[in-house]
């Protein structure tokens with residue numbers, strides 16, 4: 019591993035220099051919470067942040083995004099795709115969110131490639147940030163295997179107190195480092211500091227899944243017909259928050275809007291949620307997931323099973339945002355652990371029956 | 374390609390005229406509207422009136438006996454009737470009177486001596502005539518009005534969102550009031566207003582009306598779990614939602 023050392027006091031200068039060349043999206047304190055936002059000159063990123071309401075996914079897949087503009091002049095119609103052209107740096111991405119971006123990369127490049135996503139992804143360099151403490155009481159990244167950084171970063175920072183250890187993940191990252199940062203090579207002492215920070219962090223993450231994450235898809239299959247779904251369906255308000263804050267959700271709705279002159283218009287996509295009553299409404303007025311319990315089950319099946327099986331990556335990265343956001347306290351870890359406990363009870367009972 | 378301007382008219386019943394004012398203001402912010410439509414009647418802004426309108430936008434609730442006749446006349450003439458705003462859609466703020474008799478309401482507002490008080494309990498216009506489309510809200514949302522006009526010009530009925538207020542609220546990263554133990558009707562209320570009340574730290578009052586598919590009991594339970602009272606919940610309901618909450622109605 020090639021390690022460089024960046025003094026924390028040199029970060030603001032580096033950010034300012036980067037800002038002259040790139041749009042910088044970073045965690046920033048805003049009205050009492052930290053959100054990912056575009057930095058304006060003079061803004062300082064909040065590098066000590068815990069978690070954010072919406073994940074940094076929004077820098078690559080905006081919550082509302084114009085896809086196509088329509089213009090009609092003298093009877094001739096023109097459709098113009100809207101593509102972002104400004105290079106960007108996405109700063110301060112935690113490891114769970116980086117894993118989620120890895121999933122989105124697969125989703126939007128395989129099958130039908132999504133030009134809007136791919137284009138923006140190409141233009142965006144990622145500077146990630148090691149998590150040394152749980153970001154909230156709800157996060158269970160360690161159980162989901164997302165507490166270790168995947169390789170998809172350009173630069174990766176680990177807080178060493180007065181410095182950051184900087185790992186280089188790509189050529190682009192190396193270029194950024196040379197052009198914009200004041201760094202020094204790591205000495206033996208720095209490696210020791212990094213090792214210490216990394217070995218001490220794991221024991222701080224105690225909120226966890228009671229089974230191994232590899233068993234989750236199987237557990238979900240076994241519990242497709244569990245009564246838990248109906249029970250949770252009684253409480254769920256179908257507000258959609260759990261999906262809208264989730265870094266691995268990628269469903270969107272497409273809306274066309276024509277101006278009153280009937281000559282111009284836009285096609286927009288907006289993040290969608292499978293918990294909303296109209297999500298599964300199809301032509302002819304049929305709704306194939308009319309019950310809230312069915313919708314909740316669908317969501318947890320996606321998070322625990324379907325995505326893992328389709329994309330070979332966890333469908334839930336354990337960020338805890340949905341647990342934080344749910345107004346009626348429906349929490350994924352509680353759901354998984356309750357199913358696991360029920361399953362353990364059942365197999366105990368079976369064992370007893372056999373004995 | 375030019376197309377004939379759609380002939381439209383505006384009518385008002387019991388309401389504060391805020392929705393008509395929103396239309397008037399939209400005509401100023403979006404003057405291209407006047408190339409798209411021809412306004413044949415609009416008492417709020419002009420004294421001329423002409424018959425032959427195709428689309429009637431109706432603001433306000435039905436409260437007087439003579440309102441019914443007037444509504445039927447409009448219906449007979451218009452090809453398309455659009456309910457404009459909460460008063461027309463769900464009897465709006467006027468529906469607060471729902472929880473008491475007309476006599477009681479008259480007494481509260483005018484004192485005991487009131488005479489010739491013919492006002493009845495407020496009703497939405499679809500209690501009298503069929504309505505083809507609704508533009509909800511108190512007042513209406515100007516962008517939704519523009520979209521509706523565009524759709525009508527394209528020959529389709531205006532569509533309004535059927536997602537709860539929470540969706541836009543979360544997309545904008547507002548701090549959720551319900552999560553902080555405060556009252557908010559967002560989860561059961563139709564979105565499309567940009568979650569403007571929670572964006573300013575005020576709980577949703579439900580002015581855009583209740584969704585057909587929502588969890589009424591679940592929200593009430595959550596109010597109680599948050600330490601709010603049943604009275605807090607009913608107060609929220611009585612502002613805009615009593616028309617859609619049959620259990621709370623004492624209709625006269």
Ligand code: SF4
Nearest residue numbers: 264334335337338340
């Ligand atoms: S399901 Fe919840 S905990 Fe899992 S990634 Fe999504 S928001 Fe995070």
Ligand code: SF4
Nearest residue numbers: 254255257258260344
């Ligand atoms: S956040 Fe909670 S209440 Fe809202 S849809 Fe998700 S599970 Fe249901």
Ligand code: SF4
Nearest residue numbers: 388391458459460511
């Ligand atoms: S809906 Fe609200 S703004 Fe519109 S007329 Fe009624 S009270 Fe006034």
Ligand code: SF4
Nearest residue numbers: 539542549550557559
């Ligand atoms: S503040 Fe109200 S509208 Fe916004 S998310 Fe919370 S409950 Fe929904």
Ligand code: SF4
Nearest residue numbers: 566570577578579580
């Ligand atoms: S947040 Fe609620 S009360 Fe406020 S405008 Fe929207 S629907 Fe009406």
